[in-house]
Amino acid sequence: MRKLRRFNAEELAPYQWTFEASGRRKPPVSQDEQGVAPPPAPKPIDWTGLFGNANPVEIEVGMGKGLFLLTSAVGRPDTNFFGIEIVRKYQLYATSRFKVRELPNAKTACADAFAVFRRFVPTASVQAVHVYFPDPWWKSRHKKRRVFTPAFAAEAARIVRPGGRLLLATDVEEYFGVMTAIVRAMPAFRELRAVTSTGSIEEAGYETNFERKARQKGTPVWRAEFERTAEPITEVTDPAG
Numbered sequence: 032m033r034k035l036r037r038f039n040a041e042e043l044a045p046y047q048w049t050f051e052a053s054g055r056r057k058p059p060v061s062q063d064e065q066g067v068a069p070p071p072a073p074k075p076i077d078w079t080g081l082f083g084n085a086n087p088v089e090i091e092v093g094m095g096k097g098l099f100l101l102t103s104a105v106g107r108p109d110t111n112f113f114g115i116e117i118v119r120k121y122q123l124y125a126t127s128r129f130k131v132r133e134l135p136n137a138k139t140a141c142a143d144a145f146a147v148f149r150r151f152v153p154t155a156s157v158q159a160v161h162v163y164f165p166d167p168w169w170k171s172r173h174k175k176r177r178v179f180t181p182a183f184a185a186e187a188a189r190i191v192r193p194g195g196r197l198l199l200a201t202d203v204e205e206y207f208g209v210m211t212a213i214v215r216a217m218p219a220f221r222e223l224r225a226v227t228s229t230g231s232i233e234e235a236g237y238e239t240n241f242e243r244k245a246r247q248k249g250t251p252v253w254r255a256e257f258e259r260t261a262e263p264i265t266e267v268t269d270p271a272g
């Protein structure tokens with residue numbers, strides 16, 4: 032991994048959202064009859080408070096080193112970008128890139144994206160969810176670790192506002208089939224496009240680090256874009272079994 036300037040926690044703090052800082056409340060004073068305090072209620076993310084403006088918010092799940100978010104935040108300063116990455120070293124790497132450029136509209140969290148969606152992201156509060164090159168977990172016994180499941184898609188439908196977008200890309204055809212089968216079965220989403228591109232880096236360019244690797248190898252890339260409808264959310268049966 033290319034070396035980046037190291038920043039201390041205080042320097043990176045404006046570019047990070049942490050559960051401890053934002054979500055944990057002091058234990059309630061009163062306790063129940065067993066003397067056990069109920070667990071603290073999660074505090075939903077206040078996007079306006081976090082970014083200091085009411086611009087639309089887009090989330091990337093598993094941003095890795097953050098190339099897509101970096102390019103997007105620089106190119107679209109009137110949109111706020113929030114990246115959720117489960118591996119600390121990548122989250123720190125991406126956060127440091129945003130700090131180097133002092134980007135006011137890019138922030139990250141180190142966490143499981145599904146847990147952040149479910150516990151902290153308010154309903155209909157985001158404009159788009161991007162899921163690019165999610166880990167395929169090739170072995171059958173590991174597939175349950177995949178981030179994109181029917182429950183994840185239902186959470187994405189809950190947090191994206193009507194008219195907002197769910198965008199997917201991968202170089203794994205089978206996983207693309209699973210993700211699109213899940214979303215196509217949900218009335219809460221309407222397909223806008225699904226494309227396969229075999230273009231080289233020179234022809235097609237790349238938006239993420241993994242897309243760059245796929246283009247260099249000549250591997251096809253599958254993409255789909257869905258619009259959130261006003262229909263209710265349904266959780267479909269997992270086509271992956």
Ligand SMILES: C[S@@+](CC[C@H](N)C(=O)[O-])C[C@H]1O[C@@H](n2cnc3c(N)ncnc32)[C@H](O)[C@@H]1O
Nearest residue numbers: 093094095116117118143144163164239240241
């Ligand atoms: C194959 S990499 C793709 C990175 C980037 N999106 C790209 O296209 O270059 C998948 C990333 O998703 C992250 N990831 C996996 N499961 C996750 C989860 N449940 N929540 C957040 N990030 C996750 C991994 O740590 C990894 O950085």
